[in-house]
Amino acid sequence: MVLSETAASIKSMEIRGAGRIARAAVEALADYAANLDASDPDTFKQEMRKAADILTETRPTAVSLPNAVRSVMRALDSFDSVEAARDAVLARAAEFVEHSEHAVERIAAIGARHISDGDVLLTHCNSEAALGCILEAHRQGKDIEVYATEVRPRGQGLITIRTLNDAGIRTNYIVDSAVRYFINDVDLVVVGADAIAVNGAVVNKIGTAQIAHAAHEARTNVIVAAETYKFAPRTILGELIEIEERDTAEVLPREVAEKLPFVRVRNPTFDVTPAEYVDLIVTEQGAIPPGLAFTVIRDYLGWKIEELR
Numbered sequence: 001m002v003l004s005e006t007a008a009s010i011k012s013m014e015i016r017g018a019g020r021i022a023r024a025a026v027e028a029l030a031d032y033a034a035n036l037d038a039s040d041p042d043t044f045k046q047e048m049r050k051a052a053d054i055l056t057e058t059r060p061t062a063v064s065l066p067n068a069v070r071s072v073m074r075a076l077d078s079f080d081s082v083e084a085a086r087d088a089v090l091a092r093a094a095e096f097v098e099h100s101e102h103a104v105e106r107i108a109a110i111g112a113r114h115i116s117d118g119d120v121l122l123t124h125c126n127s128e129a130a131l132g133c134i135l136e137a138h139r140q141g142k143d144i145e146v147y148a149t150e151v152r153p154r155g156q157g158l159i160t161i162r163t164l165n166d167a168g169i170r171t172n173y174i175v176d177s178a179v180r181y182f183i184n185d186v187d188l189v190v191v192g193a194d195a196i197a198v199n200g201a202v203v204n205k206i207g208t209a210q211i212a213h214a215a216h217e218a219r220t221n222v223i224v225a226a227e228t229y230k231f232a233p234r235t236i237l238g239e240l241i242e243i244e245e246r247d248t249a250e251v252l253p254r255e256v257a258e259k260l261p262f263v264r265v266r267n268p269t270f271d272v273t274p275a276e277y278v279d280l281i282v283t284e285q286g287a288i289p290p291g292l293a294f295t296v297i298r299d300y301l302g303w304k305i306e307e308l309r
């Protein structure tokens, strides 16, 4: 797939999920680098930077995307030949993809330890990291049951219930607004993340904050499964994570909306769950309370404070 096609697929959500878009972007960058004809390293770098910008602008919230692109672009820091720069990008991209896949497996292994035999779980949206934990607990022979939400407006819950069904896991499929109705039947909420701020606040699919609030009220624990590259370095400087608002036609068909001139349809894709509603964040480096988010940014993302300015 050429770079512009990958960018379009990420934008349209044909490729979706914070981890998957990060890997797809990195693969697109590598492919672009492999075929880029440049006369000198500076031109090569400039062209790569333009490509990186096209990819990072596709979806503004999932921090995995700029973090992944940046980790590849850092390979271009100093080179005296185009070939050496190209090789460095290809090597770094392959390394990132391998790291990402391995991270999802590690999270599954660590997250499964927090799921007990007999647990009833609730998940929201379609997160490979969160589902990994659930599938691993089932694989280990734990008897679990899952509530999975529908996830308006894009309906990612359908992907989730297909995966759970294929694994033979007892699953209840519910509309998003039924979460509070069922929350007392749930032992543990397991969700993914698109971004995590330095204060431990979790940005995830719209509706997650309501679920976490209902869980908090019912004293039900909430765990978030997220690779370290979903932590947002710039939040150290107080920068907020931009919340994407997608096309309103995803919520209400345009022909219906057009007849309702006083109605403004809104379609925020993500919301922010405060750290106090999150019990644990499971990363590939281990499980941490949300209050330790800063240590992940400091220890694993390799950002230097001066680069943030």
Ligand SMILES: O=P(O)(O)OC[C@H]1O[C@H](OP(=O)(O)O)[C@H](O)[C@@H]1O
Residues within 6 Å of the ligand: 016, 017, 018, 019, 020, 124, 125, 126, 127, 128, 129, 130, 156, 191, 192, 193, 194, 204, 205, 225, 269
């Ligand atoms: O990286 P993994 O764990 O797969 O997914 C993390 C999150 O990414 C998804 O975003 P979208 O569906 O692309 O908007 C969901 O919000 C999901 O919880």
